[in-house]
Amino acid sequence: MAGRGGLLMLENFIGGKFLPCSSYLDSYDPSTGEVYCHVPNSGKEEVEAAVEAARAAFPGWSSRSPQERSQVLQRLADLLEQSLEELAQAESKDQGKTITLARTMDIPRAVHNFRFFASSILHHTSECTQMDHLGCLHYTVRAPVGIAALISPWNLPLYLLTWKIAPAIAAGNTVIAKPSELTSVTAWMMCRLLEKAGVPPGVVNIVFGTGPRVGEALVSHPEVPLISFTGSQPTAERITQLSAPHCKKLSLELGGKNPAVIFEDANLAECIPTTVRSSFANQGEICLCTSRIFVQRSIYSEFLKRFVEAARMWKVGIPSDPSADMGALISKAHLEKVRSYIKKARMEGAQILCGEGVDKLNLPPRNQAGYFMLPTVITDVKDESCCMKEEIFGPVTCVVPFDSEEEVIQRANNVKYGLAATVWSGNVGRVHRVAKKLQSGLVWTNCWLIRELNLPFGGMKSSGVGREGAKDSYEFFTEVKTITVKH
Numbered sequence: 246m247a248g249r250g251g252l253l254m255l256e257n258f259i260g261g262k263f264l265p266c267s268s269y270l271d272s273y274d275p276s277t278g279e280v281y282c283h284v285p286n287s288g289k290e291e292v293e294a295a296v297e298a299a300r301a302a303f304p305g306w307s308s309r310s311p312q313e314r315s316q317v318l319q320r321l322a323d324l325l326e327q328s329l330e331e332l333a334q335a336e337s338k339d340q341g342k343t344i345t346l347a348r349t350m351d352i353p354r355a356v357h358n359f360r361f362f363a364s365s366i367l368h369h370t371s372e373c374t375q376m377d378h379l380g381c382l383h384y385t386v387r388a389p390v391g392i393a394a395l396i397s398p399w400n401l402p403l404y405l406l407t408w409k410i411a412p413a414i415a416a417g418n419t420v421i422a423k424p425s426e427l428t429s430v431t432a433w434m435m436c437r438l439l440e441k442a443g444v445p446p447g448v449v450n451i452v453f454g455t456g457p458r459v460g461e462a463l464v465s466h467p468e469v470p471l472i473s474f475t476g477s478q479p480t481a482e483r484i485t486q487l488s489a490p491h492c493k494k495l496s497l498e499l500g501g502k503n504p505a506v507i508f509e510d511a512n513l514a515e516c517i518p519t520t521v522r523s524s525f526a527n528q529g530e531i532c533l534c535t536s537r538i539f540v541q542r543s544i545y546s547e548f549l550k551r552f553v554e555a556a557r558m559w560k561v562g563i564p565s566d567p568s569a570d571m572g573a574l575i576s577k578a579h580l581e582k583v584r585s586y587i588k589k590a591r592m593e594g595a596q597i598l599c600g601e602g603v604d605k606l607n608l609p610p611r612n613q614a615g616y617f618m619l620p621t622v623i624t625d626v627k628d629e630s631c632c633m634k635e636e637i638f639g640p641v642t643c644v645v646p647f648d649s650e651e652e653v654i655q656r657a658n659n660v661k662y663g664l665a666a667t668v669w670s671g672n673v674g675r676v677h678r679v680a681k682k683l684q685s686g687l688v689w690t691n692c693w694l695i696r697e698l699n700l701p702f703g704g705m706k707s708s709g710v711g712r713e714g715a716k717d718s719y720e721f722f723t724e725v726k727t728i729t730v731k732h
């Protein structure tokens with residue numbers, strides 16, 4: 246919808262209706278640094294309205310059969326798929342990611358999220374045990390919990406939001422979603438498809454705005470008993486504090502400082518391009534991106550030379566350029582934060598082998614004020630450096646040598662996070678051994694980011710609490726009850 250100055254103006258979606266808000270936030274195009282959209286700056290009032298709508302819709306939606314809900318999800322998937330190109334263009338413009346990534350990963354995965362949970366909801370079974378000596382049979386039943394708060398970040402906007410909406414509504418909950426205020430457009434576009442898909446009013450409500458204002462009103466609302474959050478560790482801490490007095494159910498998917506462990510028998514022809522991708526895909530703004538690369542000393546020099554050559558080949562371009570490998574970072578503040586890590590690394594005596602401050606960006610004049618940065622490789626950096634300890638969440642990766650298997654496991658585990666690791670080796674025994682010892686919710690060996698949605702996704706240590714996936718999301722979005730029958 247066109248608003249002030251012809252700019253796109255979003256509205257909240259509550260009870261099946263688009264509703265204007267009393268105040269709005271500016272949203273920037275990361276590739277130019279210009280305001281291109283206005284996003285509702287919602288607060289308590291909008292959360293109250295959304296809670297009312299979600300409460301009213303719950304009895305009807307939760308009493309539908311899984312088959313009926315599944316059909317609605319399938320229709321929504323079809324409608325999203327029919328709008329794939331339009332959604333991909335919007336995601337790329339709003340987030341700064343390349344159009345190619347939005348077309349091949351973000352939007353197809355959002356479609357798949359609905360198809361996947363439409364199917365998986367049909368296949369859950371419950372438990373049953375017998376106590377014949379007491380004449381008892383015990384079984385479990387599961388029921389939707391109620392109104393779910395779903396809070397998502399800016400890096401994979403529709404991908405991550407639908408990864409929460411789909412399992413929550415498939416299980417019979419009604420939801421209030423709050424996308425990141427930095428990337429709200431595709432969530433708003435999806436709302437236009439809900440009625441046609443057959444989603445009843447009030448089942449999916451979306452309130453846009455900032456974390457401190459609308460996010461906090463949502464997570465502290467007493468009638469919202471569960472919160473599924475994906476974002477940073479400091480925000481998770483705040484949400485945990487706010488929800489604690491109400492004993493809410495929490496699922497927290499947080500940051501990472503993900504290691505790649507590369508042994509001397511790795512297939513470098515596969516390992517190098519994949520590790521470049523795992524370091525720099527989506528501008529390094531994926532919680533699963535590699536940011537510490539440990540390379541066995543015997544191949545260290547060769548790896549470094551070939552890795553830097555390959556990183557330099559990655560094309561940074563405007564998001565709409567189909568040949569670009571990387572687009573713009575999300576915001577000016579984030580670009581400055583990422584750059585500050587390079588400055589600190591230099592001050593500590595590390596070497597920057599390519600990228601920021603070493604090579605030159607080549608951008609059209611219109612994009613000179615965009616938030617672009619080159620893929621950057623740091624070496625000669627100590628394990629204690631903030632670049633090796635803290636999540637940077639940008640196109641920056643550190644490469645360091647190691648000598649033994651035992652040593653690298655200890656060093657890879659020596660951070661507060663534990664989300665995703667990769668291990669590269671031709672020795673199958675070593676691959677299993679190392680994968681088991683890494684403190685990481687996910688380990689990809691000789692590959693990266695191959696997703697099996699049936700299995701648990703999530704992190705250990707400060708990377709999160711709980712898991713998402715077919716069975717895990719179902720368990721999170723339902724409440725279990727054990728029933729004993731004496732016969």
Ligand SMILES: NC(=O)c1ccc[n+]([C@@H]2O[C@H](COP(=O)([O-])OP(=O)(O)OC[C@H]3O[C@@H](n4cnc5c(N)ncnc54)[C@H](O)[C@@H]3O)[C@@H](O)[C@H]2O)c1
Pocket residue numbers: 396397398399400401405423424425426454455456457459460461464475476477478480481483484498499500501531532636638664704708709
């Ligand atoms: N583990 C995963 O699956 C996963 C996936 C993607 C991103 N992430 C992490 O997300 C972070 C980047 O995303 P971000 O910068 O948007 O994170 P963020 O924590 O700043 O924001 C995430 C969401 O929380 C909201 N929020 C912020 N403060 C809030 C508050 N006080 N109360 C309620 N809601 C609040 C934001 O508006 C946004 O919608 C990185 O740390 C990244 O690793 C993790």
Ligand SMILES: N/C(=C\C=C\C=O)C(=O)O
Pocket residue numbers: 400401405408530531532533696702
């Ligand atoms: N949740 C998933 C990915 C998270 C990426 C973080 O940036 C997923 O693939 O299901």
